[in-house]
Amino acid sequence: MDAELFRILSKAVEELNLQWAPPEEPERSRLDEWFLPGRRQAPRQRAAPFFPEVHVELTKSWHAPYSARLRTSQQSAPTSVDGSSEKGYDSLPPLEEAVAAHLCPPAAVGCKTKRALPSKPCRTTSALAGRAYTSAGQAASSLHTMAILQMFQAKLLRALDESGFDAPAFRDLRSATDLALRATKATAQAIGRSMASLVVLECHLWLNLTEIKDTDKTAFLDAPVSPLVLFGPAIEGFTERFTAAQKSSQAMRHFLPKRSSSTSASSRPRTAPAQQSKPAPSTAQAAPAPKEQRRRARPARRSSFQRQRQAPRPKTELDPKPPKSS
Template identity: 45%
Template sequence: GLTARIVSCFLCGLQQRSPGRSGRYTLGVRRWICWREWRRVTPYLLPYPADPMPVPKVRKPALRLLPPKGRAQKSKLDERFLRSKPPPPTRSLPFFPDLHAEISRSWGRPFSARLFVPASDYYGNVVGLDERAYKAMPRVEQTLASYLSPGAASSLKAPTLPSKPLRTTSLLVGKGYAAAGQAGACLHTMSVLQAYQADLLKGLAEGERVDLEELQRTADLALRATKETARAVGRSMAAMVAAERHLWLTLSNMKEKDRVFLLDAPLQPSGLFGDAVDSVVSRYQQARKQAAAFQSLDGCWASLYREVQKLSVAARAPPSRDRDPRHSRPGSSKARPDLR
């Protein structure tokens, strides 16, 4: 290979510069010869493949010896102007309220928030999203669904979960997945715009003529795509919170009205249900007090009704036993003749 030929040339150079059979070089002369021969063959050495630093000028001829497939292709998402160096110490960035306002737009009603927004579809309109499972979660296989739940599986319809709580949980999880897919689609648009903007800036730095209006439009479109990405991420977070709430609410025999009220309560960092818990607990306490009052009142009315029934039965006269003349036999009322 190339490395073996370089080493053989290096050894031949040392042998050609030897003083003969009788004489020997001193240690300093031998070191100088080794250094000179090493400097002569260094430009043809191959670079280390995992070296993140820029390639020096002496190694550029070696890059030409490599085929195009062997070279590491640079990604379009790599930096253009910063040098590769170890990352700096971790420092927290200041909080950006404008971005948080876009993320928390759907946190007011996490259960009933709209999933598909026309603006996000505009900035996330990328070819091949359906084939790559960006728009919806992949469905369960028909054979596995028929094995896990034979009663709910059907050959004519899509497989569904057997109970309503499980279907609601699956709906919320699928909603969060679809919102995350929208964020990923908007990231495609934002990445293309930022890469194009970086190329324009690179051409401007190299002295090329660049349309500044094109650069400005690219920056504005990237900011708009960033907004839609943040909103989609917020919808995904809201759906995940609603799914977690639903899992906890399945442990109680709560009314459907109170259940929907708790699922759609505003998202707060203080707790999973936030201030809605106090209102629901107060409702339950009030309903329990009313039920206890009605139960005691029903007991009083029942005992009073029984006493009234007893008194009415005791004071009531016994029914008469006179026969109804209509039920008497025909001819029984006629006087019988005296046969004496």
């Protein structure tokens, strides 16, 4: 920590009656030098003091993180800046129309608000991620307000240092300081909502691996956030709900067993083949043998000698005449 920051924080801790743990000293080995000037270890960095009021504002949304409101009327001014939607502070970037048409064509038809993920668990996960992003954007918007107020404070202090005491400048300085504290409060609340939404998102991903109903998941998602364990106090009822879900699922499988693809395919009634209009051929009109089909399709080649023998000869006088019948 810088020397000047350490000095100012020490005075502030003493003035505000805060608790600040002493810095940790580096561990010394018995093998180090005892008299000669040896190499010394650098002191460890000291953490900033803990401010209880900031923690209270930050954890206001941790009691019911799933149903906590993202925007409140009291803190709307510090957490909104001019042109925040164009700068990407309000919500997640929208999905491209071409990507939506490629991944889920039915959801891409119509207006842009209808582009959604196909399954309900994915839509819930996307909504929780959007809540966390919006809360982080509100915290970023508060930083703009705080930076403006702090810059104004620095200029007022310089004017008071150069010209002496000025009553209007002093009153403006006090007003800017109070507004900076209010912006700090709004920033802490926005960061707390973002952290709570991310915890609920992690719980939702693990609950999707179970058979718990959506109505029962809300009790776990809206449980208070614990910094030690993920589900926190809600884990006491987790066993009972999970056991009940398993019992009901086993009962449904026992009374209404699911048919597998093989059994369903084999159990389908086979339809009779369509009857042909032509009558079935008899044994006399049976299909010819394969060899006879080949002979009919492709006649055998005959030699010239065979063609001469089979060709009819002209009749001559030397040919013997057939005897006359008596």
